[in-house]
Amino acid sequence: MATPIQFVKMHGLGNDFVVVDCVSHPYNIEQLVNAAAFLCDRHFGIGGDGLILVMPSQHGDFRMRIINSDGSEPEMCGNGIRCFARYVYEHGLTDKTTFTVETLAGLIVPVLSLEEGRVSGVCVDMGEPRLQREQIPMNGPAGTVENEPLQVADQTFYVTAVSMGNPHAVIFVDDVDAFPVEQYGPLVETNPIFPRKTNVEFVQVDTPQHIKMRVWERGAGITLACGTGACATLVAAVITGHAERTATVELPGGPLQITWSEADNRIYMTGPAEEVFSGTVQIA
Secondary structure, three states, rough: OOOEEEEEEEEEEEEEEEEEEOOOOOHHHHOOOOOOOOHHHHOOOOOOEEEEEEEEOOOOOEEEEEEOOOOOOOOOHHHHHHHHHHHHHHOOOOOOOOEEEEEOOOEEEEEEEOOOEEEEEEEEEEOOOOOHHHHOOOOOOOOOOOOOOOOEEEEEEEEEEEEEEEEEEEEOOOOOOOOOOHHHHHHHHOOOOOOOOOOOEEEEEEEEEEEEEEEEEOOOEEEEHHHHHHHHHHHHHHHHHHOEEEEEEEEEEEEEEEEEEOOOOOOOEOOOOOOEEEEEEEEO
């Protein structure tokens, strides 16, 4: 028997999600997880890069589960967490403007900016970057991964690896707009050196304060934006001497402001989240 599910469609810089409130409604979580690929299908479902489940938590104010459009479950999503934060405030699940969200990458702390009672932006404490190879994870000798050569098909890329709770392989290129992300992104994502696959960022540094990035997301393919990827990109750009610790990361969907704080070694991401429409969908 089909189950009616209430949802809201949201996006952060075009990285779009189907958001379902599992706090107010006693939905079957596994049924929703199993339906993620259908819900995210742009022809037969609602359409989205992922499904976000808003859930109660025993360790924070809320718990976020995110399921990619291919049905896999990543540890975290930077654009998703901003959408999550705006949703819980504007849909009356909290009156706090700072709260904790449990994720597979640990507790994340969004801070909301308000204008006339509406959320105008979200700054997220994304935690500390993880740079050791085993933390990515990435096969090979212990230590950090900075401009390490990686043979992929007919190309040798120089990879800098960063984990923001999920894995990222950052590759600097001369012209990111012309780069064939769709060709090489999946080959890097599934390279055996990454035992849990990886997100792949192709990055062009314009100035130390302005970086352009395109992304191949693990489990979703090309997306218009990736928040954790923007954070990983800034870290990689700093440790390779390309950028300062605060910069604008320009994605196809728009800009994010990223700061890697010297005071506490944490990454702070600031950007928008928008609600597009809401509705009800039937899932089997």
